[in-house]
Each structure stands twice: as C-alpha cells, then as structure tokens.
Amino acid sequence: MKFTDTGTGFSSPPCFAHELELSGDGFSMVDLQTAIEVERWRKAKRAELIAARLNLSDDDRRSHAGRVVNQLEQAIEDKENLVIGVYWPIKGEVDLRHWMHGVVGRGGRIALPVVVEPRQPLKFHAWTPGSRMKLGAWNIPIPAQNKEVKPDIVIAPLVGFDSDCHRLGYGDGFYDRTLMSLPTRPKVIGVGHSSGALTTIFPQPHDIPMDSIVTGE
Numbered sequence: 681m682k683f684t685d686t687g688t689g690f691s692s693p694p695c696f697a698h699e700l701e702l703s704g705d706g707f708s709m710v711d712l713q714t715a716i717e718v719e720r721w722r723k724a725k726r727a728e729l730i731a732a733r734l735n736l737s738d739d740d741r742r743s744h745a746g747r748v749v750n751q752l753e754q755a756i757e758d759k760e761n762l763v764i765g766v767y768w769p770i771k772g773e774v775d776l777r778h779w780m781h782g783v784v785g786r787g788g789r790i791a792l793p794v795v796v797e798p799r800q801p802l803k804f805h806a807w808t809p810g811s812r813m814k815l816g817a818w819n820i821p822i823p824a825q826n827k828e829v830k831p832d833i834v835i836a837p838l839v840g841f842d843s844d845c846h847r848l849g850y851g852d853g854f855y856d857r858t859l860m861s862l863p864t865r866p867k868v869i870g871v872g873h874s875s876g877a878l879t880t881i882f883p884q885p886h887d888i889p890m891d892s893i894v895t896g897e
C-alpha cells in the first residue's frame with residue numbers, strides 16, 4: 681500500500697474525520713489512500729473470481745454443490761431446531777436450493793436475505809418450498825410475504841475469502857452490516873469455491889471474520 685504525505689502531519693488531511701470507522705475495540709483511522717487502493721484491488725479480484733466460477737460446466741457445478749452440501753450436513757448439528765439463513769443463488773454462487781428443500785422437509789427452518797435499503801443491514805425473511813416469490817434488489821427472488829426471522833446460522837455466499845476467514849462479497853458490505861446489527865451474533869459459514877482462496881483480502885476495520893468456510897474440497 682502507498683502512503684501519501686499530505687504535509688499536515690496526518691496520513692490523510694484532517695477533514696477526513698468522517699473516515700473514522702467504529703471497529704471492535706474503539707475507533708481507528710482508516711487511511712483514505714489505502715481504502716481506495718484496497719477497494720480497487722477488490723473490484724478487480726471480484727470480476728476475476730466471478731468469471732472463473734461462471735466458467736464451470738453444469739456437471740462440475742452440480743457435483744461441487746453436492747460436496748458442499750455433505751460438508752454443511754456435517755458442520756451443522758441440530759438443523760431441525762435452528763433458523764438457517766441461506767440465499768437464492770446468483771452469478772454462479774453454489775446452488776443450495778435442493779438442500780433448502782430437504783432441510784424444510786425434515787422440519788428445519790430456512791430464511792433468505794432481503795435488501796431493505798442500500799447501506800443498511802439485510803433482513804431475513806422465512807422461506808419454504810411453497811413460498812410465493814417476488815423480485816427484490818438486483819432482481820434476486822425473495823419471499824413475497826415479509827415474515828422476518830432472526831437466523832441462528834448464516835450461510836454466506838463467497839466470491840473470495842482469506843485464511844483468516846474474511847469474506848469478499850459483492851462490495852456493498854451488506855453481510856458485515858447485518859452481523860454488526862443483530863442482537864445475537866449468528867454462526868456464519870461461508871460457502872464458495874476453492875478458486876476463491878486469497879492470501880489476504882486486505883481486511884478493513886468493518887470486515888467481520890466468518891466462523892468457518894466450506895468449499896467442497
């Protein structure tokens with residue numbers, strides 16, 4: 681990362697006080713130049729990783745999803761007594777819809793993320809195989825009925841991830857904001873492809889690490 685001397689004794693001009701972000705143990709100064717460079721790097725990585733997974737054949741995609749489901753079955757005990765927040769797949773994300781049907785069939789509860797407003801936490805709405813769906817933000821299907829629930833476990837779709845369990849998503853910070861906002865922090869399991877493994881995502885103060893990652897390896 682490059683650091684620019686602004687000649688003020690500050691690493692960024694003092695008027696960038698609005699760049700202060702609340703982190704786990706208080707406030708920390710986010711260097712504007714660093715943040716811009718990280719954002720630029722993440723944008724390029726996202727495009728590369730999404731393109732790579734969209735290149736998979738339908739067969740590879742199906743067998744990969746099958747292995748991911750086996751690992752989720754092992755990772756989540758007591759599924760029938762939990763609310764599990766999953767997602768409706770877009771852009772080559774691992775398709776867990778078959779598993780979602782199975783969990784509900786065994787008496788479990790599934791919820792899907794809903795964008796309420798930009799730069800605000802997501803809400804989770806209850807879903808069953810019989811739910812009528814409508815199109816939400818980015819044309820992602822969401823349950824037509826708004827029955828909000830609080831997930832015990834969140835399965836977060838990954839574009840990329842690093843060895844400290846930091847998540848690279850689509851760049852709007854929805855999952856981080858959501859985890860910060862929930863009264864009880866759910867267990868978060870990232871789901872993705874091994875091709876999404878990165879040495880680091882250059883974590884920023886707002887990036888909340890997940891509990892574990894499943895890639896079907």
Ligand SMILES: Nc1nc2c(c(=O)[nH]1)N(C=O)[C@@H](CNc1ccc(C(=O)N[C@@H](CCC(=O)O)C(=O)O)cc1)CN2
Nearest residue numbers: 726767768769770793794795818820837850852854855
């Ligand atoms: N399946 C799924 N549902 C989800 C999420 C998700 O990550 N996956 N979300 C998790 O937050 C929320 C939706 N957030 C989204 C945010 C941005 C874009 C998107 O396509 N953005 C850019 C492209 C980003 C890029 O490729 O650089 C665009 O508008 O083109 C899509 C969903 C709620 N539902």
Ligand SMILES: Nc1ncnc2c1ncn2[C@@H]1O[C@H](COP(=O)(O)OP(=O)(O)OP(=O)(O)O)[C@@H](O)[C@H]1O
Nearest residue numbers: 722847848849850851852853854855856857886887
């Ligand atoms: N509390 C916050 N949580 C997350 N992001 C925040 C927060 N406050 C501000 N932001 C800004 O929102 C953007 C989030 O980018 P980031 O790369 O972390 O998103 P992401 O985790 O890839 O996206 P998503 O969760 O939507 O898939 C950054 O520009 C960040 O500075």
